[in-house]
Amino acid sequence: MRILIILLITLLFSSSYAEDKKKSKSETGATVTSNLSVALQNGKKKAQTICSACHGMDGVAASGGNSVIVPNLTAQHKDYLKVKLLEYKSGKIQHAQMSVIAGMLSEEDIDNVSEWYSRIKIKVFDPNLVLAKPSQ
Numbered sequence: 001m002r003i004l005i006i007l008l009i010t011l012l013f014s015s016s017y018a019e020d021k022k023k024s025k026s027e028t029g030a031t032v033t034s035n036l037s038v039a040l041q042n043g044k045k046k047a048q049t050i051c052s053a054c055h056g057m058d059g060v061a062a063s064g065g066n067s068v069i070v071p072n073l074t075a076q077h078k079d080y081l082k083v084k085l086l087e088y089k090s091g092k093i094q095h096a097q098m099s100v101i102a103g104m105l106s107e108e109d110i111d112n113v114s115e116w117y118s119r120i121k122i123k124v125f126d127p128n129l130v131l132a133k134p135s136q
């Protein structure tokens with residue numbers, strides 16, 4: 001009986017260990033600098049110093065004084081973010097805030113910050129089953 005219990009506990013531990021290992025292979029803790037490429041480190045810095053006031057560090061414009069008309073950037077395609085930022089920078093799209101902000105960024109900054117926001121991992125719930133509260 002005792003052996004059986006020990007076997008069971010060992011099995012439980014080893015399966016949760018395997019689960020952890022699987023997780024760490026596909027996910028990277030963004031708070032640990034050594035986990036980040038140089039582009040991601042630079043992108044994170046730009047996000048911290050410029051973008052996060054409106055878009056949040058995680059690209060969800062929902063906290064503090066953020067307005068609900070600031071778009072979420074989280075997990076958006078990198079190329080989409082780059083195109084939009086370059087369009088604000090070139091003047092193709094005009095916006096009181098974003099045109100000024102994009103004008104301050106180099107093309108490398110744009111690439112790096114787009115890398116940051118496109119890499120934030122999200123979980124999507126089936127909209128037929130789970131509804132969030134209306135945004136405020």
Ligand code: HEC
Nearest residue numbers: 046050051053054069070071081084085095097098101113
């Ligand atoms: C002062 C607030 C503010 C700051 C700071 C700010 N943004 Fe924005 N951003 C906005 C608003 C508002 C819009 C919507 C503009 C529009 O309607 O054209 C926007 C739009 C965007 C879009 C276009 C999204 C889309 O789907 O069309 C991108 C990409 C973006 N911002 C990236 C950034 C990045 C990267 C930074 C930092 C370098 C940044 N923003 C800093 C307010 C801000």
